[in-house]
Amino acid sequence: MVTRVDSADADPASRAAPVNSHNEWDPLEEVIVGRLEGAAIPSDHPVVTCNIPGMAARAQSLLAGFHYPKIMIEPAQRELDHFVALLQSLGIVVKRPEAVDHKKRFGTPEWSSQGFCNSCPRDSLLVIGGEIIETPMVWPCRYFETHSYRPILKDYFRRGARWTAAPRPQLTNELFDPEFHVPGKGEPISYILTEFEPVFDAADFFRCGRDLFVTRSNVTNASGIEWLRRHLGDGYRIHEIKSRCPTPMHIDTTILPLGPGKILINPEYIDTDQLPAVLKKWDILVAPEPEPITDPMLRITSLCGKWLNMNVLMVDEKRVIVDPHHTATMRALENWGLEPIPCEFLHYAAFGGAFHCATLDIRRCGTLQNYF
Numbered sequence: 268m269v270t271r272v273d274s275a276d277a278d279p280a281s282r283a284a285p286v287n288s289h290n291e292w293d294p295l296e297e298v299i300v301g302r303l304e305g306a307a308i309p310s311d312h313p314v315v316t317c318n319i320p321g322m323a324a325r326a327q328s329l330l331a332g333f334h335y336p337k338i339m340i341e342p343a344q345r346e347l348d349h350f351v352a353l354l355q356s357l358g359i360v361v362k363r364p365e366a367v368d369h370k371k372r373f374g375t376p377e378w379s380s381q382g383f384c385n386s387c388p389r390d391s392l393l394v395i396g397g398e399i400i401e402t403p404m405v406w407p408c409r410y411f412e413t414h415s416y417r418p419i420l421k422d423y424f425r426r427g428a429r430w431t432a433a434p435r436p437q438l439t440n441e442l443f444d445p446e447f448h449v450p451g452k453g454e455p456i457s458y459i460l461t462e463f464e465p466v467f468d469a470a471d472f473f474r475c476g477r478d479l480f481v482t483r484s485n486v487t488n489a490s491g492i493e494w495l496r497r498h499l500g501d502g503y504r505i506h507e508i509k510s511r512c513p514t515p516m517h518i519d520t521t522i523l524p525l526g527p528g529k530i531l532i533n534p535e536y537i538d539t540d541q542l543p544a545v546l547k548k549w550d551i552l553v554a555p556e557p558e559p560i561t562d563p564m565l566r567i568t569s570l571c572g573k574w575l576n577m578n579v580l581m582v583d584e585k586r587v588i589v590d591p592h593h594t595a596t597m598r599a600l601e602n603w604g605l606e607p608i609p610c611e612f613l614h615y616a617a618f619g620g621a622f623h624c625a626t627l628d629i630r631r632c633g634t635l636q637n638y639f
């Protein structure tokens with residue numbers, strides 16, 4: 268049952284709003300897409316290495332701070348260019364962050380680091396209705412990532428958007444549990460973060476109107492979730508979803524809504540009995556196994572686990588952008604009544620994700636509603 272809370276027709280200002288996105292599926296009008304220029308291999312801080320697959324973590328700790336080699340950038344850049352062209356051909360306005368050299372060193376009074384890249388706007392910026400929030404990120408190499416989006420953010424601000432930054436975390440040793448190890452099979456899920464200060468990545472949340480869903484992770488602690496809850500106030504409810512992923516970072520390979528009443532889950536990480544009661548009323552669509560990645564280069568360099576087949580972008584309630592490598596996923600989406608639009612994107616995994624990660628919806632045509 269969908270209850271209309273606000274009506275855009277009654278409020279012409281909200282129709283003209285530069286930032287307006289309440290969920291993951293309303294018709295997409297404007298989106299930010301990340302960049303690869305200037306990308307540098309992320310640092311080997313424990314909060315980075317605990318989140319990435321073993322092989323990539325070993326290679327990365329040797330090469331941290333160097334620019335990504337051309338052999339990795341070029342194929343990913345070709346895919347990215349096609350993805351941007353595809354979005355534009357669908358009539359969607361595409362905005363891009365500035366190209367910056369992420370090899371540059373920066374610091375706070377307590378530490379210094381080189382950068383990473385701005386491939387994944389989904390992680391550092393959270394759009395809730397007409398507000399855009401810079402999130403308090405925990406990877407030191409991502410501390411200033413939102414600066415490359417500042418020209419866009421200032422433009423949205425000038426045109427009336429609400430622009431907020433969560434308190435900048437200190438990221439000192441007190442935030443990290445020195446005893447932490449990635450839980451093995453049978454061990455309970457644990458996290459590297461303490462509650463020293465609030466931290467969260469935007470990509471640990473997804474939005475369904477007045478209800479937001481979050482997974483705690485190695486980049487989002489309970490204080491971070493509480494900060495957002497208080498910041499948003501009574502108009503929103505935040506529900507925590509339990510994930511069995513031993514290296515949790517970002518919700519969009521674990522569970523993602525495809526439309527009102529439709530939720531896609533990763534059967535390895537989600538125990539449906541443990542879902543928040545409100546979601547149990549929705550159709551639960553179980554993601555098929557991803558097709559294996561056989562190219563050794565893609566296998567070694569991926570910063571992600573295998574479930575990027577789920578990391579899709581909804582153009583609207585029907586059309587969904589998905590990698591054609593994942594044939595079973597394409598077929599499943601069709602069987603669920605959706606129209607998959609294929610777009611090759613496997614090389615982007617070395618930079619942190621796929622379609623959902625690489626984008627940030629700025630405007631979707633729709634209003635704030637209550638879906639539960």
Ligand SMILES: NC(=[NH2+])NCCC[C@H](N)C(=O)O
Binds near residue numbers: 387514570574620
């Ligand atoms: N928004 C993102 N950057 N998502 C990427 C999710 C990656 C996730 N940690 C995995 O390995 O599957």
